[in-house]
Amino acid sequence: MGLRILSGEDNEFAALQYRKIFEKNQHSITIARDGEECILKYKKVLENCSADSYPFDVVLLDFVMPKKNGVQVAKDILDLRPHQKIIFASAFGNGVLDDASAILKDSIEILQKPFSLEFLVKKIENSCALKNIH
Amino acid sequence: MKYQKASNGFRIGASVGIIILMLGIAIALSISATYTFSNQMRIVTDFNTPLEKTIIQMSDIQKNQESVFNNAIRSLQIKDTQGFQSSESEFQNYNNLMNNQIMQAENIVKIGIDALPQEYVGSQFNLTLTKMTEIEELNTEYERLASNIFQSADKIDSTKLDILAADLKIKGESLYAKQNELLGDLESSYQNIETAVDENKQKSLTLEIIMIIAAGVISLISGYFVNQINRDLTDEVIKKTKSLQKVNEKLKKLNRLKDEFISEASHELKSPLNPIYGFVELAKCGDIDKEEALSGIVKQARQIEEVANKMLDLGKIDNSKLQISIEKFNLNTLISDISEAARLSVNENVSIKTELPENIEIEADKVRIGQVIRNILNNAIKFTHDGNIIITSSLNDNNMVEVRISDTGIGIHPEIFHKIFNKFATKSHKRENLDGNGLGLYICKGIIDAHDGNIQAYNNPHGGATILFSIPVTHHKNNEEFQRSLFN
Structure with a gap:
């Protein structure tokens, strides 16, 4: 069964590529172009979810996004679902990401850009598999 | 501020200088007064003692003269010519002695007048000298009267002789009185000098107290200035510290913004790389056609170029090297x-x-x-x-x-x-x-x-x-x- 992925990515080309690669691998992906849209889409799917289920298996967030940055979006999502799996994709250096990960929780992973699309798919699939085992 | 500091520094220096000067003057006055008074006392003692002795000797000589004169009169009454002549000769000797004593006394007084300061004891010695002159005149008259008596004793009657002798006696008593008066003056001169010393000591003490009070007042003023300078300096240090803190804060902020900018710039340069790799990867797998991939890559490359240009512009503007x-x-x-x-x-x-x-x-x-x-x-x-x-x-x-x-x-x-x-x-x-x-x-x-x-x-x-x-x-x-x- 494919994974449900929510991606917050303001680069239209990156977003297009995510869609292509995840759909090719039988996963469904929802794209949001900015932080606020990302939260709105998360909430919209959440409305139809039961109390113990998650609207998405993984939320893939760009660190820098218009209107609300990735960290703010992650905080809002974790307020709604504290154990939501979130993966950051960022081109920032380690120092900036370290500061962010200190604020956020263990359920968050960070991927350093640039990375291959194949690596991204494997990373997300493995993370979800591990989460299911736990 | 610099001028004010210099002015305050000058004020403190001047105040300290004045305090030291005043204390120095007070000490010098005290030493000087002590020295002057003790010196005057010594001088007065040095002069008065021999003068007193001389005057006492003069009195003794005069007593002897009177005694010799009485002997001469008695010799005359008993017709003892030899005794009379002997007494006359003896009287003459005493006259010489008396004159010597008077000269000696006058010399002492004159030396005293030269040696002592007029404002303290000199005037006393002037008076003494006047009295000595009077004594000398009285003695001259006494001698002249006595000489007349000796020369005319055998030619005048006894009544006349008695009158002349009575005159001589009166003259002698005047001489005595003058000598005693002079001795009294000398005695009182000690008291006068002591009084003068006391008065001067009092004046000197008053002056010293004024000096010390003035020094104290100046010290207080100096303290005020020092305090004011300290306050000014403290204010300035606080002001400078605040100013430096502000500059430091600005620099920190600028540094932080620069760090953030570098991070941001590297992010902006790295971000388009991900879709570029993505296009290559998808094109390789045939998920998108090559034209689409190349078009996307070019757009991302332009984005990188734009960021790089911005950074270059920033450097040029900061260094005023932007050329148009x-x-x-x-x-x-x-x-x-x-x-x-x-x-x-x-x-x-x-x-x-x-x-x-x-x-x-x-x-x-x-x-x-x-x-x-x-x-x-x-x-x-x-x-x-x-x-x-x-x-x-x-x-x-x-x-x-x-x-x-x-x-x-x-x-x-x-x-x-x-x-x-x-x-x-x-x-x-x-x-x-x-x-x-x-x-x-x-x-x-x-x-x-x-x-x-x-x-x-x-x-x-x-x-x-x-x-x-x-x-x-x-x-x-x-x-x-x-x-x-x-x-x-």
């Missing part, structure tokens, strides 16, 4: 082209309009002016989610062209309004949401400054913001060169 390449072009055509391109990227709720009533040809750097217009327009689009953006151009009487870009967006936040053209001014502001590096308007200002122009920003009365810039229609610096290029 002047050419003649139609400003309205440039604005129309930029607006047309921008319309393709805005959402349907935003309209971009142009009001370009005149055909304006200017001499400027076309690429850089285009960069300025594009940057301001992109900002207007970013902050206008729903509404209009209007671009106008106009010529004014001062050979300047003005470009005005107004929007109906959220306007400029008061916190950043006054520094909107500063470097990193808008960076990290809550409205920015980390989108933007805070350099766009700084670079715009750098470009307009390089054209000898002016750039301003204000919030519109009914919402939104306006950025306007004006530059000379003709570029003055290279005007001659430009004219030459036109004719050549």
Whole structure:
């Protein structure tokens, strides 16, 4: 069964590529172009979810996004679902990401850009598999 | 402040100097007074003692003279001529002795007058000298009277002799009285000198007290000045510390912003790489065709180029090395082209309009002016989610062209309004949401400054913001060169 992925990515080309690669691998992906849209889409799917289920298996967030940055979006999502799996994709250096990960929780992973699309798919699939085992 | 410090320093120095001087004077006065008084006492004692002795001897001599005179009278009464003559001779000897004593006493007094200061005991000795003169005169008369008696004793009758003897006795008593008076004077001179010493001691003590009080007052004044200087210095140190703290804070902030900018710049340069790799990967797998991949790669490469150019511009502006390449072009055509391109990227709720009533040809750097217009327009689009953006151009009487870009967006936040053209001014502001590096308007200002122009920003009365810039229609610096290029 494919994974449900929510991606917050303001680069239209990156977003297009995510869609292509995840759909090719039988996963469904929802794209949001900015932080606020990302939260709105998360909430919209959440409305139809039961109390113990998650609207998405993984939320893939760009660190820098218009209107609300990735960290703010992650905080809002974790307020709604504290154990939501979130993966950051960022081109920032380690120092900036370290500061962010200190604020956020263990359920968050960070991927350093640039990375291959194949690596991204494997990373997300493995993370979800591990989460299911736990 | 420096002058005040020097003045205060001088005041303290002068005060300390005066205090030391006053204390020194007080001590010197005390020593001087002690020395003077003890010296005077010694001198008075040195002179009075022999003088007293001499006067006492004079009295003794006179007693002897009286005794000898009485013997002579008795010898005369008993017709003892030899006894009379012997007494006369003896009387004469005493006369000589008396004269010697008087001269000795006068010499002592004269030496005393020369040696002692007039204001203390000199006047006493002057009086003594006068009395000595009187004694001398009395003695001369006494001697003359006695000599007359001795010479005429055998020629006058006894009654006459008794009268002369009585006169001599009276003269002798006067002489005694004068001698005793002088002895009394000498006695009282000790008391006078003691009184004078006491008075002078009192004066000296009073003066010392005044000096010490004055020194104390000056010390207090000096203390006040020192305190004031300390306060001034403390205030200055606090002021400087605050100033340095402010500078330090500014530097820290600038450093932080620079670090953030470097991080941001590296992010901006790295971000387009991911889609580039993505395009390559998808094209390789055949998920997208090569044309699509190459088109995407070119766009991402341009984005990298833009970021790199911004960073280069920043370096040039910071080092005042931004160079402009002047050419003649139609400003309205440039604005129309930029607006047309921008319309393709805005959402349907935003309209971009142009009001370009005149055909304006200017001499400027076309690429850089285009960069300025594009940057301001992109900002207007970013902050206008729903509404209009209007671009106008106009010529004014001062050979300047003005470009005005107004929007109906959220306007400029008061916190950043006054520094909107500063470097990193808008960076990290809550409205920015980390989108933007805070350099766009700084670079715009750098470009307009390089054209000898002016750039301003204000919030519109009914919402939104306006950025306007004006530059000379003709570029003055290279005007001659430009004219030459036109004719050549």
